[in-house]
Amino acid sequence: MITTRDIAERLGVSVSTVGRALSDDPRISEETKFRVRQAASEMGYVGNRAARMMRGASSNVVALVIPDIRNSFYSTIAHQLSKNMQAEGFQLMLSETDDDRMVELRHLRELSANRVAGVIIVPTARPHGDSVKLLRTLPHLQLLRRHPALGSQWFGVDDHEALRQATAHLVELGHTRIAYMGGPEELPTGAERLRGFRSALREGGLPDDAGRTELWPPSSVDHGRRATRRLLDGPDAPTALVLGSTQLTLGVLEELSEQGVKVPGELSVVGFGDEPGFSWWGPGLTTTGLPIQEMATGCALWLMRRLKTKPDNDGPYTSVSLGSLVLRGSTAPPGAATTTSGRG
Amino acid sequence: MITTRDIAERLGVSVSTVGRALSDDPRISEETKFRVRQAASEMGYVGNRAARMMRGASSNVVALVIPDIRNSFYSTIAHQLSKNMQAEGFQLMLSETDDDRMVELRHLRELSANRVAGVIIVPTARPHGDSVKLLRTLPHLQLLRRHPALGSQWFGVDDHEALRQATAHLVELGHTRIAYMGGPEELPTGAERLRGFRSALREGGLPDDAGRTELWPPSSVDHGRRATRRLLDGPDAPTALVLGSTQLTLGVLEELSEQGVKVPGELSVVGFGDEPGFSWWGPGLTTTGLPIQEMATGCALWLMRRLKTKPDNDGPYTSVSLGSLVLRGSTAPPGAATTTSGRG
DNA sequence: ATGAAAGCGCTAACAT
DNA sequence: ATGTTAGCGCTTTCAT
Numbered sequence: 102m103i104t105t106r107d108i109a110e111r112l113g114v115s116v117s118t119v120g121r122a123l124s125d126d127p128r129i130s131e132e133t134k135f136r137v138r139q140a141a142s143e144m145g146y147v148g149n150r151a152a153r154m155m156r157g158a159s160s161n162v163v164a165l166v167i168p169d170i171r172n173s174f175y176s177t178i179a180h181q182l183s184k185n186m187q188a189e190g191f192q193l194m195l196s197e198t199d200d201d202r203m204v205e206l207r208h209l210r211e212l213s214a215n216r217v218a219g220v221i222i223v224p225t226a227r228p229h230g231d232s233v234k235l236l237r238t239l240p241h242l243q244l245l246r247r248h249p250a251l252g253s254q255w256f257g258v259d260d261h262e263a264l265r266q267a268t269a270h271l272v273e274l275g276h277t278r279i280a281y282m283g284g285p286e287e288l289p290t291g292a293e294r295l296r297g298f299r300s301a302l303r304e305g306g307l308p309d310d311a312g313r314t315e316l317w318p319p320s321s322v323d324h325g326r327r328a329t330r331r332l333l334d335g336p337d338a339p340t341a342l343v344l345g346s347t348q349l350t351l352g353v354l355e356e357l358s359e360q361g362v363k364v365p366g367e368l369s370v371v372g373f374g375d376e377p378g379f380s381w382w383g384p385g386l387t388t389t390g391l392p393i394q395e396m397a398t399g400c401a402l403w404l405m406r407r408l409k410t411k412p413d414n415d416g417p418y419t420s421v422s423l424g425s426l427v428l429r430g431s432t433a434p435p436g437a438a439t440t441t442s443g444r445g
Numbered sequence: 446m447i448t449t450r451d452i453a454e455r456l457g458v459s460v461s462t463v464g465r466a467l468s469d470d471p472r473i474s475e476e477t478k479f480r481v482r483q484a485a486s487e488m489g490y491v492g493n494r495a496a497r498m499m500r501g502a503s504s505n506v507v508a509l510v511i512p513d514i515r516n517s518f519y520s521t522i523a524h525q526l527s528k529n530m531q532a533e534g535f536q537l538m539l540s541e542t543d544d545d546r547m548v549e550l551r552h553l554r555e556l557s558a559n560r561v562a563g564v565i566i567v568p569t570a571r572p573h574g575d576s577v578k579l580l581r582t583l584p585h586l587q588l589l590r591r592h593p594a595l596g597s598q599w600f601g602v603d604d605h606e607a608l609r610q611a612t613a614h615l616v617e618l619g620h621t622r623i624a625y626m627g628g629p630e631e632l633p634t635g636a637e638r639l640r641g642f643r644s645a646l647r648e649g650g651l652p653d654d655a656g657r658t659e660l661w662p663p664s665s666v667d668h669g670r671r672a673t674r675r676l677l678d679g680p681d682a683p684t685a686l687v688l689g690s691t692q693l694t695l696g697v698l699e700e701l702s703e704q705g706v707k708v709p710g711e712l713s714v715v716g717f718g719d720e721p722g723f724s725w726w727g728p729g730l731t732t733t734g735l736p737i738q739e740m741a742t743g744c745a746l747w748l749m750r751r752l753k754t755k756p757d758n759d760g761p762y763t764s765v766s767l768g769s770l771v772l773r774g775s776t777a778p779p780g781a782a783t784t785t786s787g788r789g
Numbered sequence: 790a791t792g793a794a795a796g797c798g799c800t801a802a803c804a805t
Numbered sequence: 806a807t808g809t810t811a812g813c814g815c816t817t818t819c820a821t
Contacts, residue, residue: 102560102582104814115792120816128790145578147557152814154495155797161555162538169524176520180513183541187548192555194506195539197527204531211505211536213491216446234489238446322721351721358725377666377695378722381702448798459808464800472806496798499813792821797814804809 103146112140123148154216163404164194164212166205166222167244168319173376174347174393175223178244181397182221189405191218200319202229209235218408221400224248226287242404244396246289253417256400258391260290260345263424264297265304267343267371267389270426272305275434276341276369279311282328282353283345283373285318294345313339317349325352333360340368340435344389347374354382365433375427384430391424447490456484467492498560507748508538508556510549510566511588512663517720518691518737519567522588525741526565533749535562544663546573553579562752565744568592570631586748588740590633597761600744602735604634604689607768608641609648611687611715611733614770616649619778620685620713623655626672626697627689627717629662638689657683661693669696677704684712684779688733691718698726709777719771728774735768 105119112119114133122129122137129137140146154160165182167175183193194217196208206229212220213235220241224232233250243255264281271279281298284291295314302312315332317324325348332338344350350372357364364370364383372379372388379386399420407414449463456463458477466473466481473481484490498504507530511519527537538561540552550573556564557579564585568576577594587599608625615623625642628635639658646656659676661668669692676682688694694716701708708714708727716723716732723730743764751758 102814106814116815117793117817118791120814121791124816130790133790145582147554147579147582149560149814150558151495151498151560152797153816155499155799155814156816157797158816162559165539170514170520170527171517171524173515173517173520176514176517179539180515180541183514183539184543187541187551190555192552192559193539195509195523195527195537197524197531199528207531208536210491211534214494215506215536216493216495235491238489238491354725355721376722377699377720378726381698381727382722382725446798450798460798461800461809462807464798465807468800474806477806493798496813497800499798499815500800501813502800790821793819795818796816799813800811802809802811805807 102149103144104149105146108137108140108144108146111144112136159408160216160218161190162192162194162215162217163219163221163408164196164208164217166196166198166208166212166220166224168198168200168223168225170195170197172348174374177393178397178400181394182401185398185401186405189409191405191408198225200225202227202232205229206232206235213239219404221404222251224251226285240404240408242400244400248289252415253419255418256396256403256420256422258393258396258422258424260293261297261300263389263391264294264343264345265301266424266426267373268298268301269305270387271341271343271369271371271432272301272307274341274369274432276339277307277311277435278313278337278339279307279341279343280313280315280332280339281343281345282315282317282325282332282349284316284320284349286316287318291316291345298343298345317346320346320348322348322352322355325349326356327352329353329356333362341370341432342368343371344373347372347376350374350379350386350388351376354378354386358383364431366436369432369435371426371432380429382431387429387432388427389424390427392422396420396422446493447488448493449490452481452484452488452490455488456480503752504560504562505534506536506538506559506561507563507565507752508540508552508561510540510542510552510556510564510568512542512544512567512569514539514541516692518718521737522741522744525738526745529742529745530749533753535749535752542569544569546571546576549573550576550579557583563748565748566595568595570629584748584752586744588744592633596759597763599762600740600747600764600766602737602740602766602768604637605641605644607733607735608638608687608689609645610768610770611717612642612645613649614731614776615685615687615713615715616645616651618685618713618776620683621651621655621779622657622681622683623651623685623687624657624659624676624683625687625689626659626661626669626676626693628660628664628693630660631662635660635689642687642689661690664690664692666692666696666699669693670700671696673697673700677706685714685776686712687715688717691716691720694718694723694732695720698722698730702727708775710780713776713779715770715776724773726775731773731776732771733768734771736766740764740766
């Protein structure tokens with residue numbers, strides 16, 4: 102690897118001259134600057150950031166700590182962050198936790214050892230004590246999920262309201278046996294969504310046992326399929342289903358298609374998130390659309406600004422985005438005209 | 446930030462003793478080791494990787510350079526890499542190029558400045574000369590696409606064979622007016638897939654003008670929709686359509702659904718890749734399934750091994766995975782029984 | 790306008 | 806069993 106010293110020797114000048122020339126220091130003559138830049142380019146010189154960091158320069162890496170990049174929720178976020186950071190000269194580190202607190206801790210240790218400039222994290226349900234400590238020494242920001250121990254800077258969506266709306270839609274249609282299927286209640290998002298579901302039932306004047314709930318840790322496609330089978334096979338099957346997880350929604354849709362369940366005839370369904378295939382599933386899936394793109398962009402811009410201003414702005418900050426119900430064909434009054442979701 | 450020196454001072458020992466104790470050097474007494482580890486833990490010491498790198502240690506970061514993480518193709522790869530690297534103590538850097546060679550170059554400059562341990566890259570069509578130079582100094586590996594200037598270590602799929610099979614399936618069904626829609630021909634993958642399509646036509650004894658082709662840079666959902674409209678509105682519309690891009694496939698499916706085109710009655714369709722919604726689209730999408738998961742895992746393992754063995758193994762290496770046609774309901778002989786793909 | 794030298798945090802060779 | 810010292814590549818005083 103070429104160093105400033107190599108350039109200096111070749112040109113018969115000192116390393117400091119080379120360093121100054123490369124950083125366009127006004128004290129260096131234009132001619133020398135030219136020769137240095139020329140040589141640097143010819144020799145393929147690339148500055149060593151590790152050395153710069155030892156001299157106090159900060160890293161240009163921001164880490165994104167999430168459960169699983171395959172979830173299009175998170176890949177959208179990663180893309181938006183990457184795009185916005187690229188403009189400011191930052192690089193994105195990707196750390197997947199698989200919702201395992203020990204994996205999360207290992208990643209945070211590495212990130213800290215690498216002295217990353219900042220961390221954007223979707224924390225696990227109960228982060229390890231050491232993770233909490235590590236984050237205290239790193240500029241960070243919580244995304245979607247919010248754990249009180251991890252500080253008060255958070256970007257997310259109004260999960261309660263999102264599920265309240267989704268459920269209210271079904272209540273208004275006249276459903277009285279509504280099932281909810283969402284992620285684990287131990288996650289702040291899971292808990293809020295469930296609360297939103299229950300609020301809507303209550304506001305609709307429905308008894309508490311009108312709602313049947315299935316919480317699935319981890320919320321995966323497979324679990325969605327299994328829970329759907331249980332729901333359909335069980336006694337007093339519901340006439341409507343609201344979802345509180347994109348992965349579960351994917352599983353539910355697959356299973357309903359396969360079993361040829363008539364939607365919305367036999368069952369009305371409100372999904373969560375808005376994936377590519379949702380619009381063409383059966384009669385079109387009515388679903389809770391979330392402005393993750395905007396949220397991620399806001400998050401990136403906010404962090405960039407924070408990192409660029411010296412005085413470590415640790416003050417609390419909260420940004421809540423609102424979801425909105427996307428009405429398509431998968432919801433109707435109970436016992437309405439039947440459209441099949443399967444392919445016969 | 447706590448340094449070994451801080452620990453040394455607090456314990457009244459030298460920095461080397463601290464360093465040795467932390468690296469479990471046999472020369473240090475158990476008692477000292479214990480006291481050092483205790484202090485380190487209490488004080489929240491985290492080693493500084495930048496400093497270690499200056500002493501010759503190599504980075505534990507591997508970069509993945511891809512066009513767009515939202516493409517589930519790439520997010521699957523990122524996940525698989527991340528998972529396999531995690532086990533070996535490596536971190537994943539994510540660099541999105543948006544298929545822009547200048548963005549690609551900027552990323553490679555940063556990665557080089559950060560002295561990443563390795564790079565896994567899906568190169569743009571014509572990488573910048575400087576990108577080529579930079580990659581010569583970094584252990585790297587091409588993925589999916591293969592550019593001769595970037596070395597001869599490559600993991601990918603047999604694009605030619607994949608499209609030959611997909612097209613042959615339609616030829617066997619008796620189609621004689623088959624359209625192909627794929628990514629830009631300037632990409633190695635785009636060129637190979639197109640060649641595969643043409644090979645199948647030729648082998649099926651069809652005249653060259655039996656195939657109509659639409660190549661779309663960049664291959665995006667939107668372009669897929671537009672190209673579909675052109676195809677349907679144009680004269681002598683084809684009776685079958687083969688795709689050579691997942692993003693285009695998504696666009697095509699949306700458009701066909703919306704326009705209520707009867708599949709496979711009016712049009713037989715073979716998609717590319719196998720996304721969640723493909724199985725429940727209309728009559729179920731017949732598509733080219735690709736073993737990206739296996740490919741990514743192989744790629745990760747290979748790179749890990751290469752990085753862990755000192756003698757820089759620069760020898761050529763190629764791994765070609767084979768796709769396989771997933772038969773569902775979207776293909777049938779021309780003019781066969783009609784099933785609607787729309788909902789209306 | 791340029792050079793010499795110190796020091797960032799760590800490790801390894803060389804003393805005790 | 807532990808201490809001293811040099812040096813990795815760079816920036817930044819402090820000379821000249």
